[in-house]
Structures are given as structure tokens and as C-alpha cells.
Amino acid sequence: MSALTTVFLLPTASISDFSPSSSPGYLFPTKLAISCCSATAPVTVVNGNVENRSYERNEVRLGLPSKGRMAADTLDLLKDCQLSVRQVNPRQYVAEIPQIANLEVWFQRPKDIVRKLISGDLDLGIVGLDNVKEYGQGSEDLILVHDTLEYGDCRLSLAIPKYGIFENINSLEELARMPQWTSERPLRVATGFTYLGPRFMEENGLKHVTFSTADGALEAAPAMGIADAIVDLVSSGTTLRENNLKEIEGGIILESQAVFVASKKSLIQRKGVLDITHEMIERLEAHLRAAGQFTVTANMRGRSAEEVAERILSQTSLSGLQGPTVSPVFCKRDGKVAVEYYAIVICVPKKALYKSVQQLRAVRLSSFYI
Numbered sequence: 001m002s003a004l005t006t007v008f009l010l011p012t013a014s015i016s017d018f019s020p021s022s023s024p025g026y027l028f029p030t031k032l033a034i035s036c037c038s039a040t041a042p043v044t045v046v047n048g049n050v051e052n053r054s055y056e057r058n059e060v061r062l063g064l065p066s067k068g069r070m071a072a073d074t075l076d077l078l079k080d081c082q083l084s085v086r087q088v089n090p091r092q093y094v095a096e097i098p099q100i101a102n103l104e105v106w107f108q109r110p111k112d113i114v115r116k117l118i119s120g121d122l123d124l125g126i127v128g129l130d131n132v133k134e135y136g137q138g139s140e141d142l143i144l145v146h147d148t149l150e151y152g153d154c155r156l157s158l159a160i161p162k163y164g165i166f167e168n169i170n171s172l173e174e175l176a177r178m179p180q181w182t183s184e185r186p187l188r189v190a191t192g193f194t195y196l197g198p199r200f201m202e203e204n205g206l207k208h209v210t211f212s213t214a215d216g217a218l219e220a221a222p223a224m225g226i227a228d229a230i231v232d233l234v235s236s237g238t239t240l241r242e243n244n245l246k247e248i249e250g251g252i253i254l255e256s257q258a259v260f261v262a263s264k265k266s267l268i269q270r271k272g273v274l275d276i277t278h279e280m281i282e283r284l285e286a287h288l289r290a291a292g293q294f295t296v297t298a299n300m301r302g303r304s305a306e307e308v309a310e311r312i313l314s315q316t317s318l319s320g321l322q323g324p325t326v327s328p329v330f331c332k333r334d335g336k337v338a339v340e341y342y343a344i345v346i347c348v349p350k351k352a353l354y355k356s357v358q359q360l361r362a363v364r365l366s367s368f369y370i
Ligand SMILES: Nc1ncnc2c1ncn2[C@@H]1O[C@H](COP(=O)(O)OP(=O)(O)OP(=O)(O)O)[C@@H](O)[C@H]1O
Pocket: 067, 068, 069, 070, 109, 110, 111, 127, 128, 129, 130, 131, 152, 153, 154, 215, 233, 234, 235, 236, 256, 257, 258
């Protein structure tokens, strides 16, 4: 067979590598194919197992990000759950978690973790939700077994320049209504999200759009004249700001964070996957629940522990996990031991901390600390 030469997308695609196509409309690339120069039939290239059938193995496989911003945080989270990953050296891509027998850890690029879950080469994985949605492309075989691991927070957003014709455009509706976009001159969007980006545009009724793609630093595309807008991940917003770009109302495509994902086929068919998944979820949940709680201690003047407890329980954010602990604070008054104050201890979820402090103030506590 002759050498592989041409790369094209099926069906006829207009996603280009930073060289915008003039053909209008939306793009739904389905499969990357590589054709041989003299051959008539294209050769399909799949990511992972060619036969799309996992080879016989008894071990359960967990995919973790091999590099990038999710890698270290994922290992830290597992360590905090007493699931430390033992890796002989950082360039070795296979490792183990000694606490879980029969589990192999494989370090892979996040997008490959998703692809290999679908091909059956991995059973479980931890990646960003954006990767699951982009590379999973709605696959029913991917199950989110834990969708809030509370790191890797970011959003997939449409962003446009702050200047020029976009100066007064602040919403997706306004962008869609701009007279500039026609079939001859569509809105050009640069993105690495060539599945989610086009779908979002279609769902929101933007008619004349083309996409180009690149592997990084997409924020440069508008200033370079390569694109009018971008679809990319945003976290702090610094990269957009530094490149004179802005997000617009209605332009958030997806809110993302790290998730624990499993192949449904593996959960059902492969021995041990369900048990390992349960064990991991239990440990993750225990850790995340504890990490999300604050203990708030407050001193409050009152006639009795019951009266103080009643006041506390009258506020929705102050009931704690199983109600407040109220204990007398003993002090000396005129040579006698007396109780004027009560110490209240409650567990408050991180998200409700501000509200709880406001409510403690409302029930006139005298002092408190967290
Ligand atoms: N700025 C960010 N803040 C927080 N999380 C982010 C940010 N950018 C990306 N992420 C999350 O981290 C994941 C991995 O991002 P990372 O930049 O490491 O890889 P990548 O650029 O998507 O992939 P690759 O380098 O393999 O092309 C993303 O899928 C997303 O879930």
C-alpha cells in the first residue's frame, strides 16, 4: 500500500486549520479519515483499539490526565481520599493505587481518556466535563458517576472582540442579528471544540457561521484577522481580557469541572468495575463532603440551652448536619458560678457560610469564629 497522504473530514467539512473556508453553514465532522494517494477507498483511523473491541484482560483500567492543568489536581484529590497513585517515575504511563486491588492506572491526554472509554480500552476516567461532552459526542456509553469533583472549574464560552463592529454587541441575540453575516461572508469562529461549537450555534439559530480550528492560543485569532469570534475555555477571564475579547450574554456553552466517568459497557460487563466504582465514589464523597463543611462556633446570651437552640433553629441556614450543639459557658459572677452565655457549634456547607454568618448576626450572638 502506498504512503498515507491526504487528510480530510467526512462528510465534506469546512472546518479548516486556521484557513477559513468560504462555504457557509454548520459543520458536523463525524469521522477523521486518511486516504491513500492512489487508493480509491479511504482508510478509517480510530483512536485506540482498531477493532473497537477490547482485548481480553482481567484488570480494571482507570485513565488519569497525563499532563496539563488537571494532572496534579487529580493526583492530589485521590491522595486526599487515601487513594494515592504509585507511579515509579513520571514518564511511566502505567501506575497503581495500592489500596485498590486489580486496578491499573493509565496516564493519558484528557481527550484520549474519553476516546479510550468509548473504544473499551479504559473502564473509568477522571477528566473535565468539557472533554466528555466534546469527545464523547453524546455517546450513551459514557456515564457520569460523579459530576462535581470541585476542581478544574471553567466554562466553554463564545467570545468576541471588544472593539470595531463588536463594540456595542453584548449578547448572542445581538450577534445573531448583525447584518454583516451572510452566506458569502459568514461569522468566522476559531475553536478547538469542533463538536460543541457548531451544535451551540445551530441550537441558537445562528445561520451563517464557519469554524476554523487550532490547538491553542485561540485568543489571538481575532486580532490576527483569522476569525471574528472564538469558542474556548474561560476560567479567570484574564486571557480574554489581555487579548481585548469579551464574553456575551447567552454565550456560555457549558459549565465544566472535573468529573469521574465510566464506560457503561464496562460497568455492566467487566468484573470488578462496579465494585471499584462504588469504592471510589464513597471515598470521593466522604472527602468532598468533609472538605465542603465549616465548623462555626458562636457564643450567645440566653436563658437556657433550649431557648438558644430555638432561636438558632428558627434560621434556615443554622440547623447544621443534625441540629446545633449548644453548651453552657460557665463564668464567675459575684463569686458564684453562673451561666449567661451558651456556645453553639454548627456545621455549615461552604456555600452557605456567608448566609449562616448573616443569620447568626440576626439572632444576636455575641461573638463567633469559624
Ligand atoms: N483556564 C482553565 N481553568 C481551569 N480549568 C481549565 C482551564 N483550561 C482548561 N481547564 C480544564 O482542564 C482540562 C485540561 O486542560 P489542559 O489545558 O491541560 O489541556 P488541553 O489544552 O485541553 O489539552 P491538550 O494540551 O492535550 O491539547 C480542560 O479540559 C478543562 O476541563
